[in-house]
Each structure stands twice: as structure tokens, then as C-alpha cells.
Amino acid sequence: MAGWNHRIAKAIDEIDRTLDGPLDVDALSGTAACSRFHFQRLFSAIVGISVGEYRRLMLLRRAGQQLAFRGNVSVTEIGFDAGYENAESFSRAFRRAFGQSPSGFRTAPDWAAWHRTYDPLLEKKGRLMPDTGLDFDSVRIADFPETKVAVLKHRGPASEVPASVQRFIAWRKAHGTPPPRSATYNILYDDPKTTPAADFRMDICCAETGAIAENGAGVVARTIPAGRCAVLRHKGPLEFAEAAIRSLYRDWLPQSAEEPRDFPLFIQRLSFFPDVAEHEAETDIFLPLV
Structure with missing residues (x-):
């Protein structure tokens, strides 16, 4: 079954890559190395x-992201x-x-409905993707410079992070620090898969050297x-970065002597x-090192 999972994962990658083009089932069946008579059922x-x-x-996922954040x-x-x-047809489908x-x-996204739709699908996609392991040569050691940042602290379920991101984006727009002019960071305190939802912590940040006045966004x-x-x-x-992070800790760190x-x-x-x-x-x- 793992072989078929890999083939279907390749087809998923192709759909994602060609999302703006027409749906070509024959080409996708070729990507999956499968007869077109069986591809759709598989x-x-x-x-x-x-x-x-x-x-x-x-x-619709892309559309929702554009509606909420653009x-x-x-x-x-x-x-x-x-x-x-x-x-009208877009509104009906959405x-x-x-x-x-x-x-x-x-105006007011229902993120709970959003996550009910996409979390199971993204979890399934993650399971289909082959775990090829970390290429150690792709890890580099760098000296990160001290960086002053503006921070919105998210505390609570990871499913509510998009609402925090919206608040932070609104603050950035009002403050004049869009991504092209100010680097964007996230500080990841907890693994959302192993941390109780109420205890999950994450900082949403952007580079900011000036003073930050008291504001309603926090x-x-x-x-x-x-x-x-x-x-x-x-x-x-970004949802699939966790596999890379896990391999960084599990595989690279022990052999690195860091x-x-x-x-x-x-x-x-x-x-x-x-x-x-x-x-x-x-x-x-x-990954900060001594």
C-alpha cells in the first residue's frame, strides 16, 4: 500500500503545482503511473x-486565505x-x-468551520508524503544577529492562530511594517500535537527597531x-514543516555533537x-545552539 500512497502523493503534488490550470486526469494518472481507468477510484x-x-x-483554501489576509x-x-x-457562483460554493x-x-471568519474542513485533509496529505529523512547537507550553521521584534503573543488552541495572525496583520498595516520591509518570524514554544490546546504558545513577530506604543492588538x-x-x-x-523539525531534533542534532x-x-x-x-x-x- 505504501507504494500506492507514494504514487497518489505525487499526483497530489501535481494538482497543487498546477492549481491554476485545467484539471487533466489523464496527465495525473500518468504522474501516478496508473491506468486512467483506475486512477480516480484509487x-x-x-x-x-x-x-x-x-x-x-x-x-477554496487559497480563496479563504486571500479573503482573511489580503x-x-x-x-x-x-x-x-x-x-x-x-x-454569485463563488459565493454559493463558499x-x-x-x-x-x-x-x-x-469580516469575521469562522475558523472552527475552516479547520473542520481542512485539518483532516491536511493530516491525510501529511501521512501520504514519504518520509525521506533529512539531508544533513541542507543544514547550515549561521550566526543569527540580535533582532528587535514586535510580538503578538498567541496563547490557546493552535486552531485559533489565524485569528491572532489577522490581528497582527492589521497592526502591521497600521504601523507601516509590511513583510517586504520587515522580516516575519514565529517563535515556536510548543508542539501543537503534544501540547494541551489551552497551553499552546506561539509568538507572531516582525522585525521592528522603533518604539512600540501601547495598542489594542496587544x-x-x-x-x-x-x-x-x-x-x-x-x-x-508550513503545516508540513513539523516533519523537518522532528528530523532536525531526532536525526541531525544527535550526530552533530551540538x-x-x-x-x-x-x-x-x-x-x-x-x-x-x-x-x-x-x-x-x-534551532538555537550553544
Whole structure:
């Protein structure tokens, strides 16, 4: 079964890579090295939904991210980008999927409904992806400079992180620190898979050298200290970075003779979904070292 999982994972990668193009089932069956007569049944049996439904949900996932985090893009443009001919058909499809209109989601997203839709699918995708192990040559040692940051502290279920991100984005816009001008970091205190939801901690940050006035968003000043770090570049959905992080601790650290420093793992977001395709998003993972 593992062989078929790998083949279907390759087809999923191809759908994600060609999301803006037409759905070509014949080409996908070739990617999976499978007869087109059986490909769609195998896909549904392994993934749990049809090829067409998977692509539709991925397009709506991108649309939802644009609605929530890219307020400068119109609802109509987002609908066209998701493959709908007009705003009405996009609104109907979005409401069927999440129980909200696109404009309603933009104003007050129901993240609980969102996670009910996507968490099981992302978990299934993660299980299908082959664990090829960490390429030790891809880990580099770097001296991270002391970096002053503006921080919004998220405390509580990981499923509520998007709401915290929205608040932080609003603060960044008001403060004039967009990603092209100010590096974006996350400080990861806890593993969401092993930490009770109420105890989960994560800091959402951006580089900021100036003073931070008291604000309603709860953004405060902090410093990421200077020091040596093991750095690993992750490409693809941030949800799948955990496998790389686990391998960094499990495989690379024991053979490296390095010791972790008393500061949490943190990441720098280099490019963002939905600004780039999800498989093209890049993140640097920093493991602080003594």
C-alpha cells in the first residue's frame, strides 16, 4: 500500500503545482503511473474524496486565505482566481463549504468551520508524503544577529492562530511594517500535537527597531537574541514543516555533537501562501545552539 500512497502523493503534488490550470486526469494518472481507468477510484479510496473535490477544496483554501489576509484583493477577483465565472457562483460554493459568504468570512471568519474542513485533509496529505529523512547537507550553521521584534503573543488552541495572525496583520498595516520591509518570524514554544490546546504558545513577530506604543492588538517589543543556530530551509506548506523539525531534533542534532541553547525554536517566513503557490512558500527553521 505504501507504494500506492507514494504514487497518489505525487499526483497530489501535481494538482497543487498546477492549481491554476485545467484539471487533466489523464496527465495525473500518468504522474501516478496508473491506468486512467483506475486512477480516480484509487485517488478517492486513498484520499477519501475525488480528484475534482480535492482540487476544488484547494482552490477554496487559497480563496479563504486571500479573503482573511489580503484585504486589498476584491471578493470578485478572488472568486475568478478560484475558477468561478461570477461572484454569485463563488459565493454559493463558499457558503456551502464554510457556512459563510465570502464577504462574511472576510469580516469575521469562522475558523472552527475552516479547520473542520481542512485539518483532516491536511493530516491525510501529511501521512501520504514519504518520509525521506533529512539531508544533513541542507543544514547550515549561521550566526543569527540580535533582532528587535514586535510580538503578538498567541496563547490557546493552535486552531485559533489565524485569528491572532489577522490581528497582527492589521497592526502591521497600521504601523507601516509590511513583510517586504520587515522580516516575519514565529517563535515556536510548543508542539501543537503534544501540547494541551489551552497551553499552546506561539509568538507572531516582525522585525521592528522603533518604539512600540501601547495598542489594542496587544503587540509588544521583544528581542530575538544573537547566537549560533542550525538553519534548515523548508519549502511547501508550513503545516508540513513539523516533519523537518522532528528530523532536525531526532536525526541531525544527535550526530552533530551540538547542544541546543536556552531559547525556543523559531522560524522566518520568507515567502507566503497565498502570495505564492503553497508548494512554493519558503520558511527558514532556526534551532538555537550553544
